[in-house]
Amino acid sequence: MEKRQIQYQFEDTHLKNSSENFYDPSKLKTEEMVLNLGPHHPSTHGVLRLEVLTDGEYVVELTPHLGYLHRCFEKHAENLNFQQIIPYVDRMDYMAAINSEHAFAMGVEKMMGISEKIPKRVEYIRVLVAELNRLASHFVAIGTYGLDIGATTPFLWMMRDREHILRLLEWISGARMLYNYIWVGGLYYDLPVGFEERCTEFITYFEPKLKELKELVMDNKIFIERTANVGVLPLDLAIDYGTSGPVLRGSGLAHDLRRVDGYSVYPELDFNIPIGEGKMGTVGDCWDRTNVRVEECWESLKIMKQCLAQLTTDHKRDRTFDPQALVPKKIRPKAMDFYSRAENPKGELGFFFRTNGKSDIPERVKARACSFCNLSVLEEISKGVLLSDLIAIIGSIDVVMGEVDR
Template identity: 70%
Template sequence: MVLNVGPQHPSTHGVLRLELITDGEIVKEVIPHLGYLHRCFEKHAESLTYQQTIPFTDRMDYLASMNNSHVWVMGVERMLGIDKDIPKRVEYIRVLVCELNRIASHLIAIGTYGIDIGAFTPFLWCFRDREHIMGLLEWASGSRMLYNYIWIGGLYYDLPVGFEERCREFIEYFKPKMVELNQLLTENQVFIDRTANVGILPMDLAINYGCSGPMLRGSGLKWDLRRIDNYSAYPELDFDVPVGKGEMGTVGDCWDRYKVRVDEIAESVKIVEQCLDRLQKELKRTPDFDPRAKLPRKITPKAQDYYMRGEGSKGELGFYFIADGKSEVPFRAKSRGPSFNNLSVLPEIAKGVMIADLIAIIGSIDFVLGEVDR
């Protein structure tokens, strides 16, 4: 029998259509159909200036918009040769807001994954805690989801007065909440039975399909671009890279991918605390601090091809620029969305599973369709 899952099915996490070829309850083949949420990002990027494109990067992975604009901006800064001139305070604020956004994105991944499998309370808890982060980021940028906050050469605004103190209050509130969430969901035997030894993704298959982020680390490979490429302020920060260890089943199963995201939230909390310490003790705000760089009116990089990548909440987010040296509009801008590669491995790891297990596998991938279709 041929079954359709989506494009409006809640378990597909967006407008994705999966065509299933089944034999009773067993899935013989999965054929994803894309294109229901095409953002036209690359065409927009080739029609607008580098600065004007930043709001469109926000709309790709709209659950972690800060990370998208951070990578785009770093690519333009390196092409212009001004990446070494970015003030330290700006770099630490960028990392701070990106890690807060990463926590918010992972909370959605964990909460919606619980509800896919039938656990309703963790979903409400995750959205309750994410709301605090949305409030903080809205205070800093004026927007809850699509921020346009990280600009070429700096930031749109400095952090509001009192932001660091409020952020620290949130961290102190949030730490015990994650302990509660782990007791309720991570150590729940029903949840473990539904996710352990399901959707096993071997490391070599993950590498061959170009998987990245928690998908790749869940398969046991310690690969995090914040450590590998050492961009922005990350080389000066202390944090670990969690990987799947097969604690409840097999390395690379759904439970491992889920657990990597839970552990990454704890690491992001450590990074946020270190950024707050630096911002409050060494990189204090001064009356003469201007978060906006004095850039020329027209941002025109030299003629070159350049690829910039960074660790988004879903994995390796990259932008490939072709600049002609004459125009402030890129000749070509190609985006590499991690969700696309992560989703592409679904037909391989979903062969021969039950339909109910397919839903568990889809949720463990944590993709955003705005980034898949771009």
């Protein structure tokens, strides 16, 4: 009995001393450690490597290492004629291939001086399918963002609804993701018979689903706690780093090239530009950036309805209509330097061309990719955050690595 009491007294003293040493902040020694986050981690979208200097669970410093996909878009483009480049444009932001085609085709048409001659039916079809693809891109952004921070159901819902869009786009082009549908001067083909009715059915189906998504995700208490006041991007910093799209608009600036530049038939359409307002936290946080994408889905539906109304009234289907009437056999612009841009789902996509006036192959092609510029601000807004919050910040930027490594 005496031996047991002595043993218990010794253990109690030992535990007491060890607990005092453990909980005394002055006696804790911290050590910084360098971690490689990715490229295998799902939140780095497969090919982004982040060199993270951590102090415990906190991020002290972060360096993004870009470029693991080796697509070499610009060098490919400098060895092909303009029409042959379009399938390669699809492979930059492969989640929004038609939007990228639209930006590229418009740039070449302006350079050739034929943009004003494009038939209105072609323009309305282009905008209709571009907004369909914008929806599909935002579905992936919102769904995978739910996975990044631990929610499975939004991803399954978004993939279910995205499938309807992919089937529609496959109907017009023959491909599910890489379409080659918008050509310089026109389209690959007119809309199939019955396409307008199917689009209307999709809009009717999806509007209540979008309301459910807002309740499931944006108004969810856990989602708000994971994203509100996290990864705050001040407006001045967003402008300094050249961010665009929902990343910039989430910081409170209503900058949308569909309004600012007024290209195609967008000036004739009625739609709003959602911005971050800090409803759940601070303006420019992860919640705001995600909410902008959800609100833009409503605006895309509004644009699609107006395009469908035009395509079934003033610019109806006509047997004599040829969507390839203005497609040139050979594109040989004058010698010049030219830049054109458009609003992709992720931001401003721009193309710079240099031509010599002798060849149908451009001397120089440079792509201003929105994902590349948006990702550059990650280093600034990730200092001092928890590692778990870093994952939420990466997902809120919505990067596609095909654009980052061109």
